Structures are given as C-alpha cells and as structure tokens.
Amino acid sequence: MNKIKITVDNKVVEVNPGTTILKAAQTVGIKIPTLCYLHLEDLNIENKPGGCRMCVVEVAGRRNLAPACATECQDGMVVKTNTIRVLNARRTVMELILSDHPFDCLVCAKSGKCDLQKLAQDLGIREIEYQGEQSHYKEDRSPAIIREMDKCILCRRCEMMCNEIQTVGALSGINRGFQSVVATAFEQDLIKSPCTFCGQCVAVCPTGALTEVDHTSQVIRMLANPKKTVIVQTAPAVRAALGEEFGLEPGTLVTGKMVTALKQLGFDYVFDTDFAADLTIMEEGTELLERLTRFLDGDRSTPLPILTSCCPAWVNFFEEYFPEMSDIPSTARSPQQMFGAIAKTYFADKIGVSREDLVVVSIMPCLAKKYECQREEFKTDGNPDVDFAVSTRELAALIKQANISFNSLEDSDFDAPLGESTGAGVIFGTTGGVIEAAVRTAYELYTGKKLERISFDELRGMGGIRHATIDFDGLPINIGIAHGLGNARKLLESIKAGTCNFHAIEIMACPGGCIGGGGQPLHHGDSSIILARQKAIYQEDSMKPIRKSHDNPYIKKLYEEFLGHPLSEKSHHLLHTHYFDKSKSKILIRKEQE
C-alpha cells in the first residue's frame, strides 16, 4: 500500500490511506483531545459518532473545522491542532456541554476518574459564558446500575456497546434536540428493559451518567456490627486489576496485598472465589461428561452442546432472548453463588455461627453479580447466600477510605478451608479460562489418564468467537468460546439453526471475559490494559502448585465431609439452579390474553 504524507502542527507524518487525522497525530506524539470517540483496538470495538466536536482541528482549504477522529488523511493535508481558532472552538463547545451538566463533582461517583472533568480541567475552564436551561431526567436505580441522565453528554458509547457489541438493545437515543438523551424505551427503569446488567455501558461512560450501585456503606455497617461474622470472597479477575486503582502497572498481580488489605478492613475470614470455581468445575465438568456419555451411548435427545452458566449477565441474556433453549446451559450455579451456599451451610456449621449472623460479601469485577445475589432462588427463607456483591472499584474506594497504604502492604495468604484454589480456578477470570479449567478436569475424569500438557493455548486469545478441538484420548471434543453477548447470540443462533457442532461452549458477557467486567477499574479506552490483565491471570495460574480443580485437597474434603459426590442430591440442592423465561414479549402477549 502506498503511504501518504500529511503535516500536523508542522510535523510530517507518513501513514496508510484510511488513517484518521487523530491516529496520524498520535504517531508523532500529538494527542488531540477526544470525548465521544472510543477505540478498544484489541477487542475490535469502536464508537465514532463524531458528535462531541472536541477533537476538531483546522485543515487547510476546508471551510469549517474537521473532526480529527472521523476525518481520513489525504495526501498533502495540512493540519493545525492548536490555533487560536481551534482552541476557542474547543473551549466554547466544552462550555456549552458544561452549561447543561450538573455541578455535582464534589459528590459524584466519577469524580477523579471522569473524562469530562479531566478535559474541562485540561482546557482550563473557569467560567461558563453561556448559561441557560438544563436538562432534567428521572433518576433510575436498578439493582446494579444507576442512571443519572442529567449527566449524559450524548457520546453514544453506551448505546453502541448495548446495541452493536452486546446486541441487548436496552439503550437508544431518544427525543430530539435539546431534549435528546440516551435512555431505555419509553424511559422505563432498566429493570423493566432487556438489560442484562453486564455493565459494559458503565465501563465506557465518560461521565457520571452511568455508575454502579454502591454497596460499600452496607458492607461497612456489617463490618462494624459485632454480632456479625463477615466473610469475603474475591473473584479471580479482581487480583489482576485492583493494583491499577493505586497507580500500579496494568497486569500487576496484587493477590497478597489484596488479602492483607481485606484483613485490615476487618473481614473475619478472607476466602477466594477461585475455590468455588474449582467446585464449579467439579459439578459442571461432571455434568458435561454425563451428558456426553449419554449422547455417545446413543441417547440423541441429550441436550448438547452444554453451555457454561457462571456469568449472570449471560444468564439474563438467554432468559430474555432464548428462553426456549433453557435446557442447554449447565444447571450449575456461578462460583459466587456456590461459595455463598457452601459458606452459609458447610462453613457456618464448622465455625458454629448461625446463617443469620453470617454475612457473605463478594468482591467482583462484575455488576451483574449485584443482580445475581438478590435473585429469589439464591435465598433460604429470605436470607441470601451472598449478601453483597461489591465491585473492584468499590473495594479500592473502601481501602482508600480506610487510609490503608495499599502499595506498601505485605502479602498475606487466603484463609482455609475456602481460600485454597488451583490454577484452574484462577483462569475463570479470562475468556477461555472456564472451559480450559473444565477440560483439565474432564479429560482426566473421562480418560482416566494423566494430563501431559496442562496449558491449552488453543483455547486462549482475544478473538470474539474461537474454537478448538481437544483430543480426549481418541475422542475429539469440539469446544466453542464466545465473549461479548453479540458473539454469544451468533453461537446461539447457530445452535437453533442446527448448524452448531460444538460439544461445549463457554460464554462470557463482557469483552475479554471477567477481566473486562463492568466493575473493573475504568480502562478509558485503552484495551491494552485488558490484555495485560489477561496475561496476569495466566501468570498466576502457571505459578500455582496445583493446576487442576479435582486435585484441590480442600475440594476433595468438601465432598467427603459434606456433599458426597458431584451431582449428588445435596449438590443439586445447594449448587445447581434452574432458569426462567424473562422474554418481555411473552409477558406482553400474556397480558393481552388476560
């Protein structure tokens, strides 16, 4: 391809045709400010409405200013990014945006990490020249996500994520002109929409319009209550990202520090969700083998493929859009929920604490977990298995509030018996990890042979839909992997159409898997952060002495002492679940028939 030459602020740049002015300028260290533009390169996610007009630049020969993010370079183009005309335009547009924005910075959840705040600071805004009417919309508090659309600047990132990437379609631009905003159909609350609470909208929102429901004050209250025994479980993806909130390089594993911090915060027991991930493998792996052998023995009615079910946003998605296929996913609960069930029975007995006095808190990279833990089927007599799900961001805020100097903490180990996990448990945090963990166990259980190669590189990567065939000692097992609900939809459609020949499929709602979850430290558009987190996850796996779930001695003990064997009656009762038909259209039709 012939390169073309452009000049940006008197610097000559050579680029491929099709490159935008924004990207061309980046290559010579010129950072043109953006607001609505988002490009997660490694995940193939781009938002380019060209609407905020912050990135406008002067192009010689062009009558008006050009949006750098959306204008392709032409050979010989002369661009100026910081003339007085451009700076005046940028400031004026920023003043306009701020003139229709609540001045809530002091108490806003996004203060300090808000893209709008940062850009206003960079532009040195001190006064808003153009004051006038402000937009007001009803606030919406769902179980996991808070929508304060007064703060919406119409960057359309959430709409893009929800419609194009996740194909959930809960959000869209509505109304016109000054009244326009991104909202749900008929401005209903999220809980009434097809929203899966995956939180990807929150992950990309540049302002405080979309934030998570904050459960830290409830957690603090529990910690301060002397009658309560508060235990905490930490998801695998948290340890690979928490350090970013304290200025550490993305991809720094902070497992030991995280445990110490939690102990200092006052949790009575610090356990690991990875333990429950091992447990999930025991149950789900056995379920997979059971279905597989039934199928191979001739029972063609056996539902295959088996789909993983540990992702609550994914569960919401198929309950909404594919309820007729609810016999296909595994019946196993998620590790968070399995942990809570075991904690409030097996462990509660062990330490002699009643269910009511035991509080289970989970630290999750995920916002859908907040929705999951309050589902009715995960409660016993109204008492939930998991009381509060708290995001990585909230944990960081708790640590900062408690004045703990995170970076200078010594490492500590998780408590026993629910804190010991294998490498298989840790890789749950990334796309491809759950199915690799399942394969490690299923292989040995099925063939009776020892796994020579423990790492399955063919299951790893960032591609949206991946597949591989694993040789189970002569039996080829076809594995499918999807992350991002749009990709999940494609696989489900192929199952429906009968064109799918996978035996097992792993689905994660968030691009990248849990490491890219809606509750993780904000990436502000840098997808290399997610790649770095993925690397850290596999790194922790490789450092673990035990790497297969069924080799976990504490798991073995749990079955011996309590559960009996995978898929036993007790296991079914505590560790498995069933699914509901949430499709809204069905509800509407039912109402019409009434």
Place this chain on the structure above:
Amino acid sequence: MPKHRMHLLVCGGTGCKSSDSDLLARDLRNELERQDLTGEVQVVMTGCFGFCEQGPILKVLPDNTFYVRVTPDDVQEIVAEHVIKGRPVKRLLYVDPETHKKVSDSKGMEFYKKQIRIVLRNCGFINPENIEEAIARDAYAALGKVLTEMTPQETIEVIKKSGLRGRGGGGFPTGLKWEITAKSVADQKYVVCNADEGDPGAFMDRSVLEGDPHTVIEAMAINGYCTGASKGLVYIRAEYPLAIQRLKHALNQAREYGLLGEDIMGTGFNFDIEIRYGAGAFVCGEETALIHSMEGHRGEPTFKPPFPSESGYLGKPTNVNNVETYANVPPIILKGAEWFSSIGTEKSKGTKVFALAGKVNNVGLVEVPMGTTLREVIFEVGGGIKGGKKFKAVQTGGPSGGCLTEKHLDLHIDYDNLLSAGSMMGSGGMIVMDEDDCMVSVARYYLEFTVEESCGKCSPCRIGNKRLFELLDKITKGNGTMEDLDRLRNLSEVIRDTSLCGLGQTAPNPVLSTLNNFYDEYVEHVTEHKCRASKCRDLMTYWILAENCVGCTACARVCPVGAISGERKEVHHIDKSICIKCGACMEKCKFNAIFVS
C-alpha cells in the same frame, strides 16, 4: 380524446384548494352539464399557477383569459357570459396596481413578465392526474431519447455541460454527483428524490409534485439509467397528502403505460420507484439523515466523507437529488445543454423557483432565471412592498439563510453571490420584510425553529443553538446586555465552525446576518429597551391618552388580565405591571385613546 372548443383550467394547488377551488371546479362542471356543454367545454384541475396572492385562479383556453379570486358564486356568470356568449367577465380580471388597467392575459402581468417557467412548465397547464396530458407535453420523451439514443456516460456529460446545480440548497454540480455515483462499484445502487422540503414557507417541491409528478418520475428513471440504479426512492414528508396522492397515482399510471418497472419501453431497462414517508423532522432533509430515516434508524446525519455516492442507503452507492433539480432534467435532455446554460449567470445556470412571501403584493411561486436581481424579483415580479411601506430586508434560504438589505437589492441572484453576501440560496424561500419587522425578533423566530428541529447529536447545535435562542429571547424581552451581543457573535461563529451537519452549520446565519446588517437595532433593544418596529411585546407599553378617553369601559371589559381600571365616564388607566401587551384593548377602543410605544 374528444376535441373541446374551450378549456377552463382551475388551479388545484393546495393554496387555491384551501380557498375552495375544488368546489369551484365542481360547480363549473355542474353548470356546464346543466347547460349541456360538457362535450364542448372541459374543466381541468391543474397544478399551481404561482400567483397565490390572487387565487383561486381560473384560466380560459384558447383565449388565455386569466381570472383571479374566483369563487363558486362566479360560476353562473362565467358560463353564461364567457363560455356561452364569448364575453370575458371583466370584474374578475387582474388589475395592474400601477396602471390601474385590467390585464386579461398573464403574459402582460408584471408578476409573469420576467418569469421563465422550466421547472413549473406544466404546472397550471395539465391535469396532473392524467398521464396522457403529461405525455402530450413531452413527458417521458427525454427518457425515451436517453434509453434509445444515448449511453449513460453521454447523458451524464449533457447534465454536466448544462451546469445544473443542486436545487435543494447545496448547489453541488448535479452532473458531477451523478458521475461519482455511476463510477462507484456495487451490486445495487439507489437514486433518491429528496421531497422532504423542510423549510417553513417553501412549497416549490410540493407544487411540482402536485402539478407535474411525471417530470420527477421520468428524471429519476434517467438518473437510474445513468448511474446504474434499478431502484428509486422518493422520501416525501407526510405533511404533503395531496402531493403523495398525486405521486402515487402518477406512479401507477406510469407502470400501466410501461414507462416504469421492468423492461421500460421495451429497452430492457428496469427501474421502479418506492415512496417513503418523513415524520416531521426538518433535519431529515439532510441527505445522510434522510438515508438513516429510510433505513429505519434515528434520523441523524453522519459525517461526510464517506459520501452517499460511495456509501449511502444500506451501505450502497446512493444518489440523492432534490425535486426541483430533477424537474430540470427532462428539458435539458430534450432541448440540450447549450440551451440551459444560456440561461442564468456564469456559475449558476438555468432558473430558480422561489416561494415569494412576506410583505410583498404578489405572494406566490415564481420561477426566474439565475442572475435576476433581488430588486427585480421584489419590486417587479413581487409588485413591491404591501401597503406602500418601506422595504427593510429580504431573507433567502429559509432558516439556514441570512437577511439581505437595501444595499444588496441589485445583487444578481446566484449561488455564489448570495453566499458572499452572507446568505444562501437554500431551497428558494424568499421572505420580504418591511419597517414593521423587528430584525432581532426575526433572528429569534428562526432560532426557535432550529432549536426545535435540531437532532441533538452534536454538542454545538444541540446546546449551542439553544443558548443562542435563549440569548435572543433575553434581548427581545428587554433583558439583554452588550456582553450578550458579543456572546451571540462568538457562539454563532463557533456553532458554524464546529457543527456536524448543514442544519447546525447554517443555523447561526440569521443571527450573524442581522447582527452585521442591523446592529443598531440590537443595540437599541439592549441599551434603550426599544423595539423600533414595535414587535417585541415586552419592550412596549400600552397607555391611554386622557384627552380621548370617554370612560366607556369597553377596554377594561375585554382585557384578559384585568389590567385596566377606571370608573364609568372617567379616564381609564392601564397598570403596566399586569398588562400582557396582547393589544385587545387597542383593537376594541373606538375613540383612538389607546397607544403603544
């Protein structure tokens, strides 16, 4: 076709229809039947004659008698006198306001003298619901010529040479646009007719579609042949029910006659047209927003490039043209590029249809060659300012245009001249203002429209235009400051410089042009709290002149807010703090005692 000795052409344009021209036609037909004349005299409902101020229009052929302001009550006399006895009804003839003489033939009217009707050639002549009348006036002859004698490239060359530029307002060379679409490689292409006509007060496109729909159908088919598109889409605003009805009917007739659909005229060329409806959004007149609306998405524009000629409807190459642009194509093919380019100025060829409105005597639809001066249009074709008042300004280009003043009156109308004067051609709206119009109020009025119609996608238009409106509103209410005038200017320039689409980019034009040309009026509003045109209510005070007041209490009784006090037979008084300046009292007073200043 039976040969009639006389034709009575009744204007069936929306304007005249609202004044019962269809009842007029019905009554004429009934009377003719009563007199047993149906075989000799035919009544034809035509498209718009353009002389809307004088409607309903009735033109008699073959003598070309042009009757104005005809009502159903005139039917008996017309039939008895003119049809039967051959004696024109003099009282229904147009009276020239200068000479005070009656003018029988429209060719002798100042309104028509300078007009060259190319786009409107069939409007006011044929019955738009009869394809055979259109064919008799050469409809589809150009299509036939192109399909049988010319290649697509040859046809594009003719359009290019003619100098035809987009009549929707953009003024982009039409031939070049067709050529770019023709060069794009794709398995499917589309041609689109932009019949959204969002400018308030504009009705050129509506008149063409109501009066001569076949010219648009034919031109779209020619466009399809040139660019390689087999599908045409007409995006028409839903608020044009008559135009939609006429277009649908015309499409059906064209298909029946083998002039649309598969194997047109037996040449193997396939082309058909679908209608799509707008839903009340001015912004959907912008071509990318229009395309998104047709695709079922939110009617929001996207940045260009990529241009629709490369990637448009459903991602395919799409050629969007305005109705008026299309109406020029068949005559260019039949009469040649040289003929067309001999009309107009160096860079703007052909004619332009204007919807002449406001404070002129001859309000209506006019088509004049490019290069005609504003003075000629306003004072000759338009017949001068109504009521003998003083000309103040003329707004061209609708809400996207600017106000031109006395010093611009000798400007030769074309795309570039209007732009350099601080306005633009737009779709052809031309609104004349006199001394009773407040220029600040005019700017505010246009911004109110723009704010309502902004799609909301980009920050400068969504928020900026709102702030611009709020500033203008503040000034008209007497609360403006001199700093506000500086804010108006900076904000206008930034909005123009940074908005994503033409709506936002041109929205500040009314503000900038009035600020430039009528700065004194703005300053008066701010520093003196004065509106010299007496238009800004909040700056006016209603008061009662004691000498003239007889205390009849009529004003007090009609006041909706009880602001007037006074005993019977005693001088009344208006409380300024309560008065809402509705003017009802002034209208009611028979003693000339109430004034406003």
